[in-house]
Amino acid sequence: MDMPPAMAKQMLNAVQQTEEVEYSCDDVYRLMDEYVELVRRGEDTSKLMPLVEHHLKMCGDCREEVEALLRMMDSDPQR
Amino acid sequence: MLKRTNEQWISDLRASGELHEVAIKDLRDIVVSGLPAALSGWISPNSPQFEGLAEEVAQETILKVLSHLDTFEGRSQFTTWVYKIAVRMALTELRRSRWKDVSLESLVETEEGPASPQLMADSSVDPEVQTMQSDMIVRIQMMMKEELSERQMMAMKLIAIHRMPMEEAARRLGSERNALYKLMHDARLRLKHRLAREGLDLGEIFAVFESR
Numbered sequence: 524m525d526m527p528p529a530m531a532k533q534m535l536n537a538v539q540q541t542e543e544v545e546y547s548c549d550d551v552y553r554l555m556d557e558y559v560e561l562v563r564r565g566e567d568t569s570k571l572m573p574l575v576e577h578h579l580k581m582c583g584d585c586r587e588e589v590e591a592l593l594r595m596m597d598s599d600p601q602r
Numbered sequence: 603m604l605k606r607t608n609e610q611w612i613s614d615l616r617a618s619g620e621l622h623e624v625a626i627k628d629l630r631d632i633v634v635s636g637l638p639a640a641l642s643g644w645i646s647p648n649s650p651q652f653e654g655l656a657e658e659v660a661q662e663t664i665l666k667v668l669s670h671l672d673t674f675e676g677r678s679q680f681t682t683w684v685y686k687i688a689v690r691m692a693l694t695e696l697r698r699s700r701w702k703d704v705s706l707e708s709l710v711e712t713e714e715g716p717a718s719p720q721l722m723a724d725s726s727v728d729p730e731v732q733t734m735q736s737d738m739i740v741r742i743q744m745m746m747k748e749e750l751s752e753r754q755m756m757a758m759k760l761i762a763i764h765r766m767p768m769e770e771a772a773r774r775l776g777s778e779r780n781a782l783y784k785l786m787h788d789a790r791l792r793l794k795h796r797l798a799r800e801g802l803d804l805g806e807i808f809a810v811f812e813s814r
Contacts, residue, residue, distance in 0.1 A: 528735050528811045531742055534762050538797065539804045541790040548768070549780040556678035556686045582783060584693075584768040591640040591689045596682065598639030599632070601605055 537581065546574040551585050559592050563602075603628050611680040615671060626664060632681060633660040633688045640689055644696050655695060663688040697767045706774050709764050731813040738810050745796050754789040757782055 579586045614625035637656045638647040760771040772782040
């Protein structure tokens with residue numbers, strides 16, 4: 524497998540941040556609506572939902588969905 | 603549009619007749635009006651594909667909301683829950699569309715043949731450092747080969763090297779995103795444990811790659 528140093532660093536960075544127990548994408552999806560409301564209220568999500576927060580560091584797909592969800596909420600005139 | 607509480611949304615969507623019809627229309631409207639912001643950076647609202655996508659996402663979201671109404675636990679606003687469903691639907695479609703012309707075979711073909719660690723090292727750095735980086739890469743590759751299954755290696759190639767979204771990689775591998783995340787988590791853990799067994803300190807490894 525071609526692995527330039529930048530790629531090796533990125534992969535090792537992910538390995539370094541790996542925890543024995545992590546939430547899966549389904550776990551995070553179940554909590555995502557609650558999570559984004561905490562974010563919008565300015566709550567400390569790293570304390571309130573540390574496993575969700577950690578998953579979002581590891582999973583680009585879930586991170587993209589949270590970002591899109593926040594943009595969608597910000598555009599809602601009823602909020 | 604009527605501003606509803608969570609309970610009113612549930613009740614109106616479960617009702618029959620006009621109450622139900624109005625609630626469905628409002629649901630469609632909030633999804634369609636929120637999508638331009640949600641999908642900014644993905645697709646322009648002026649794109650010819652946008653309208654069709656928004657309508658399709660709205661329809662699919664409504665169907666899913668109605669069939670999963672019992673699963674809404676009320677831990678967020680009802681509309682946040684609906685947005686979550688719409689965002690998942692929209693991004694799934696957009697990811698698939700972005701990657702539709704990239705075949706798994708073409709990605710695998712570019713990986714064929716043993717890669718030379720000398721070529722992989724950063725050629726802008728000191729030759730001695732390059733050698734250290736090459737040696738480290740060979741060691742990491744060896745660990746990956748010994749610790750990871752073929753499926754884990756393939757998933758890592760698609761996600762970490764080709765930047766394929768987890769969801770798309772899972773679809774290509776005949777799996778689901780959740781299962782693929784767990785497979786990748788297991789791969790990362792195996793590598794973490796292996797590094798620990800070998801007494802390799804990640805800080806020292808990073809220092810090798812950061813040397814010039």
